[in-house]
Amino acid sequence: MPSTGRRPSSTGAVIAVLCLAGTTVSLQQTLVVALLPSFAELLSISADDASWLITATLLTSAVATPVVARLADMYGKRLMMIICILLMASGSLVAALSAGSFALLILGRALQGFSSALIPVGISIMRDELPKEKVSSAIALMSATLGIGGALGLPLGGLLFGQFGWSSVFWLSVVVGLAIGVAVLLVVPESGVKTRGRFDLLGAVLLSAALTCLLLVISKGARWGGESIALLLTATAVLLAVWFPYSLKVSQPLVDLRTSARRPVLFTNLASILVGFALMANILVSTQQLQLPPEAGGYGLGALQAGLAMVPGGLAMVVFSPVSGKMINVLGGRITLITGCAIMGVAYVGRVFLDHSLLSIVIGSAVVSVGSAIAYAAMPSLIMANVPITETASANGLNALLRALGTSTASAVIAGLLTAVTITVDGATVTSPAAFTITYWLAGAVSLLACGIVWLVPRRSVEAAPVSEVEPAASVSQAGGGAEIVVRGRVLRPDDSPHPHAVVTAVRLTGEPLDWSRADNTGAFSLALPGRDRYLVIANADGWTPRSQVTDFATPGLAPVVRLGGPLMLTGTVRQGSEPVGGALLTLSATTGEVRATTSSAADGSYRLRLPPPGHHILTVLAPDRLTTVAVKIFTTTQSAVNDVELPTTHR
Structure with missing residues (x-):
């Protein structure tokens, strides 16, 4: 306590x-x-x-x-x-x-x-x-x-x-x-x-105004009539339409x-x-x-x-x-x-x-x-x-x-x-x-x-889960003889830039979950821990390689840095016969038609694309002659993948 x-x-x-x-x-x-x-x-x-x-x-x-x-x-x-x-x-x-x-x-x-x-x-x-x-x-x-x-x-x-x-x-x-x-x-x-x-003052104003309009509709709409209801509902919709994207972008909503x-x-x-x-x-x-x-x-x-x-x-x-x-x-x-x-x-x-x-x-x-x-x-x-x-x-x-x-x-x-x-x-x-x-x-x-x-x-x-099976994240316990503390740190990318909205989880070294946090726009996060001790810290973000590390929070004021791995990638080599093909155009599209990404192969035929969301996709390769092409269906998961592509030796 x-x-x-x-x-x-x-x-x-x-x-x-x-x-x-x-x-x-x-x-x-x-x-x-x-x-x-x-x-x-x-x-x-x-x-x-x-x-x-x-x-x-x-x-x-x-x-x-x-x-x-x-x-x-x-x-x-x-x-x-x-x-x-x-x-x-x-x-x-x-x-x-x-x-x-x-x-x-x-x-x-x-x-x-x-x-x-x-x-x-x-x-x-x-x-x-x-x-x-x-x-x-x-x-x-x-x-x-x-x-x-x-x-x-x-x-x-x-x-x-x-x-x-x-x-x-x-x-x-x-x-x-x-x-x-x-x-x-x-x-x-x-x-x-x-x-x-x-x-978040602006967010508070927007949400308060939207709630006020909505509750006036609920409590007074029957007495005020259709025109007032329509006006208040329109105001509610407009305010929420502004508040939602704003809250997704602001650092601490x-x-x-x-x-x-x-x-x-x-x-x-x-x-x-x-x-x-x-x-x-x-x-x-x-x-x-x-x-x-x-x-x-x-x-x-x-x-x-x-x-x-x-x-x-x-x-x-x-x-x-x-x-x-x-x-x-x-x-x-x-x-x-x-x-x-x-x-x-x-x-x-x-x-x-x-x-x-x-x-x-x-x-x-x-x-x-x-x-x-x-x-x-x-x-x-x-x-x-x-x-x-x-x-x-x-x-x-x-x-x-x-x-x-x-x-x-x-x-x-x-x-x-x-x-x-x-x-x-x-x-x-x-x-x-x-x-x-x-x-x-x-x-x-x-x-x-x-x-x-x-x-x-x-x-x-x-x-x-009942507490007999899993210790709830909402529990208070002691560790290292200290009282519950709040520690702060940052999540960074490999180039030391902040990673907004990455998720950081803290776990005891014996396996019990403790707390988790979502990083703000500057990569900053806060965790509530049961005391000053060593904990397993896990960082993850969609499309990036997760990282874990054991961090000692014994020193007050310590602000640990957790670096994510590189972005998850789809890589491979484009070949025609036994020869690598440089300068080929690669297009990754969804099975529903949307183009996810495009790139060109390097001189050695290699290519790199950001990994798309898990699911079925179509990888299309167009040779430098702009005549020869091939399309293959691939399936991606949440792990980086390698997919080599063989161009036909005759035009299609």
Whole structure:
């Protein structure tokens, strides 16, 4: 564990404080939900305007999560947690003292949105600071706090409003935020795993603008109409079209798209959107059913009573969090995530055929919550096992953002569905029971689709293996009697020029994988290692000969240089009969027609071409007389190859 210059905190205390911070995040999202109708009346505004109290937090969360997570990797995870907590508490104070000013309430709610980054950053701290055998269960518990916080938020908000007025909801957030902030300062150590570099400001602006436009479409599109939707979607597409190529070229991007495109990370993130959708569907449909008038097939419960009925689901998430951690350790993240999604899918399908009694609604909601707890626990483990240790906060931040996109989409889709499928009861239009059945089928299909996506994660990869077989890359261990360190170096080509985007892997001399990194545009890389010792360092890049070396990192400040071998080549000799042919034109083309490369043979008939991607290709040779030619089909792999070509002695 990195030294912090103070007495180390117990593992249990660190887990407890970080999980309380996670609960605070979900409370910020749900405490205000039950009060929206009252705010519209108290502030003399429309229901559409009142919904900005939710939208403002949503937009800030979307912008803050990837930005804060990246800053946490660069400047310190505990530091960024403290900053987010202070911003959240400041926003709560502004809202509490707003005296009914709608503008100040919006500002306060926007600042509260910074709390969303606490969960991905907190999970990354767990990776850095906890013993490896505790990491999975701690992540599972922190993920479960989303459920308990969400379940408590609805009844707690209604209770505080009824007893002490609406400002008490924000005063509670002030007190809780300050208490959590002090606890983080006293208990949580600052991680020594940091990545130096320049913050990608332009990338942050482009991505934030794109996310803002997209979330406005999701949250406000139904009210604003087709023209506004088209404009916002166009803006989103244009901004992303600029951001993607920019992020691929910049030296240290806000989001490493190459790492995010790896199959385990990509499929986990795609599944996260669907799991977020299914989780929010459970909350929205269950509370709507409980509050629906009895004559329309509901139970007519108030917001407080409906919220209390959701508490068993939140408690089920906490109860099953240790089970989730054990599943990850024994079965691996892939199978655990598939299991969670399958439980959600089966539970939704079961709810279609169960009666709509109060007990069946509560039990059905709790079973979906259990599946959500298992799935939410597995996703960070899968992500962290497949990204560099120095980028765990950034990667978790992106995953949290995508889950939030899923929940936001669910809110918009299901709200539209529940208002579109209606019946008339005693002259009043209310949601039809058929709307709930449709939602169950939709959420069940989404959950099972997530199962299928996770199934595509490679079975024999590190992230899918239980810890008994492979030590995860996301573990913390000791080596050489020292604490975990971050070392930096450079990858160079044989001519000493930097090799951008080369991949560097560190392995113990006994074989356990430790960390990997992708070099930036200057060839610089960072690795998190368990201590100052000797390690096997492997460098690789597409189209180049890999290199490995044993490097001693005993000296602080050492910046090792890893030189790749030369480019992989296709070589050979062109002959006609027994004589070499110089000046022949060689063309390498794909079987689909594209020309890959051309060159001319030397005086001794030899030629050299950069090795094309693996597969079938056509090598064509044209003699210097420009009449004699031959074409041969070759197959290339990932190794340099030799292919001699014999020209015919007669023209073709």
